Amino acid sequence: MQSPLFPLEKPTQIIQSNGDVIYYPSIFSEEESNELMLSLIHNIEWKQEPIWLFGKKIMQPRLTALYGDQDVNYGYSGITMRPNPWNETLIFIKSKIENLLKSEFTHVLMNFYRDGQDSMGWHRDNEKNLGLNPIIASVSFGTSREFQLRRYESKLEKKSVMLNHGSLLLMQGETQHYWEHQIPKRKKVNDPRINLTFRKILG
Ligand SMILES: O=C(O)CCC(=O)C(=O)O
Numbered sequence: 001m002q003s004p005l006f007p008l009e010k011p012t013q014i015i016q017s018n019g020d021v022i023y024y025p026s027i028f029s030e031e032e033s034n035e036l037m038l039s040l041i042h043n044i045e046w047k048q049e050p051i052w053l054f055g056k057k058i059m060q061p062r063l064t065a066l067y068g069d070q071d072v073n074y075g076y077s078g079i080t081m082r083p084n085p086w087n088e089t090l091i092f093i094k095s096k097i098e099n100l101l102k103s104e105f106t107h108v109l110m111n112f113y114r115d116g117q118d119s120m121g122w123h124r125d126n127e128k129n130l131g132l133n134p135i136i137a138s139v140s141f142g143t144s145r146e147f148q149l150r151r152y153e154s155k156l157e158k159k160s161v162m163l164n165h166g167s168l169l170l171m172q173g174e175t176q177h178y179w180e181h182q183i184p185k186r187k188k189v190n191d192p193r194i195n196l197t198f199r200k201i202l203g
Pocket residue numbers: 109111120125138147163181183195197
């Protein structure tokens with residue numbers, strides 16, 4: 001019998017140097033993941049929000065939400081988000097990964113990709129208030145989408161991993177200095193996906 005605190009399948013290392021990216025294929029069972037996905041669809045205040053990109057205000061190609069401890073605000077790409085308070089579903093998921101990783105998180109930034117037309121462009125999670133070498137725990141539910149990583153400076157070396165229903169992708173160490181990541185559009189994907197990135201935001 002496997003302890004429920006431990007992932008059901010072996011974790012794999014995605015990059016070989018200048019950072020640490022570990023993929024846990026299923027930290028939640030299929031059944032648990034289905035329930036969590038439904039709960040997140042219904043119990044999260046999803047919004048489509050604008051960002052500033054090259055001096056222009058544009059709508060993000062996905063829905064987003066920020067939940068977390070109440071005393072800190074969080075912003076990226078020229079916007080500031082005020083966190084909603086934790087709810088039961090989020091506390092359940094947060095406890096699971098905090099136990100697994102022996103690390104604590106203050107916020108979760110969530111993305112709802114309605115179908116393959118929704119995406120997230122190349123970026124690094126390197127906001128100042130995440131600290132020098134942030135630990136980011138990214139949980140996925142719903143249809144699998146390809147997560148791509150590439151060297152920030154040369155743009156040459158690339159890695160890719162399919163993020164499955166109930167999986168966890170951990171990024172830590174120097175990853176955000178040397179690698180950028182994205183979720184590209186996929187014409188053939190018609191189903192939704194929800195991603196939660198748990199972060200530790202320094203006040
Ligand atoms: O949807 C994903 O897996 C990636 C999300 C992401 O990179 C972010 O929220 O910063």
